[in-house]
Amino acid sequence: MSGMVSEEAMVVSVADIAEGMKRMVLRAPSIARSARPGQFVMVSTEAKDALLARPLGVSGADPADGSVTLRFAVVGKGTGWLAGRRKGDTVRIYGPLGHGFTTGAKDCILVGGGTGLAPLFFLKEAIEREGGKALLLAGAKDRMCLMESDVLEVGCIVATEDGSMGELGLVTGPLKRLIAERRFDMVYACGPVPMLKAVKQVCAKAGLSLEVSLETRMGCGVGACNGCTCDQAEKDGAWLKVCKDGPVFRAEEVLR
Ligand SMILES: Cc1cc2nc3c(=O)[nH]c(=O)nc-3n(C[C@H](O)[C@H](O)[C@H](O)COP(=O)(O)OP(=O)(O)OC[C@H]3O[C@@H](n4cnc5c(N)ncnc54)[C@H](O)[C@@H]3O)c2cc1C
Ligand code: FES
Missing domain, CATH: 3.40.50.80 (Nucleotide-binding domain of ferredoxin-NADP reductase (FNR) module)
Known part of the structure; x- marks a missing residue:
């Protein structure tokens, strides 16, 4: 979690990249500087009944212009809210999180x-x-x-x-x-x-x-809630936390 920051990110662009999928470029200079492939951000949404932030993988980061790219499927309340943001809007994100x-x-x-x-x-x-x-x-x-x-x-x-x-x-x-x-x-x-x-x-x-990257439902994204344990990832009888121990794992550690 070291290097994790919370940023009010400005939407630079939103584009359709497949049926029900978007590419969103955000201006988030601190996260752009430190994100590694495989890490993710938590996106706080203002969607009704979607109190928890939603995890999305970092799909691109350019420290030179401070941009972070997300590519996501619009599947429910949180991603639906995000897909409705327009150029110039702001979105609170925190990260980068997890092991890449x-x-x-x-x-x-x-x-x-x-x-x-x-x-x-x-x-x-x-x-x-x-x-x-x-x-x-x-x-x-x-x-x-x-x-x-x-x-x-x-x-x-x-x-x-x-x-x-x-x-x-x-x-x-x-x-x-x-x-x-x-x-x-x-x-x-x-x-x-x-x-x-x-x-x-x-x-x-x-x-x-x-190496594989796992996707589970998440609560906090930072190891505090146990919301991301899953039966794919277990070590010495204890569930691993996908947000903190992953989301990237060596394949032999997971996927039983
Ligand atoms: C580390 C990580 C990285 C991720 N990166 C990406 C990414 O780059 N692009 C992307 O499109 N998605 C990614 N996801 C999945 C993304 O987090 C979920 O699609 C998102 O949280 C759904 O939120 P929602 O509020 O729109 O949907 P909700 O309203 O919460 O749920 C709508 C439907 O989607 C299902 N759903 C919700 N979350 C997940 C999930 N994590 N896995 C499977 N099904 C789910 C629900 O069961 C429900 O059927 C990632 C997940 C994790 C854990
Ligand atoms: S999401 Fe809370 S512990 Fe992983």
């Missing part, structure tokens, strides 16, 4: 499913800035619900369940093929639990290191 991804590996695969793609845009940028290679594999039900499909068309591998974009089927298809073709140093994944479990199996079989 470990970077430093040279040749990496990033596997994202659904909204799990959001933090991987930031991770890809960071790996490439550090001189590594990052191949992004994106999975979705169909093209309409794939965030930033235009961006993903170039230099990424896409798999959709109905074949409306990229390869037909699950994202584990191209993952298996790539791993069989050549050696990679590291895999990172974020998305629904069944996808993460499948990716874990593929990586374990190939002897590849894997």
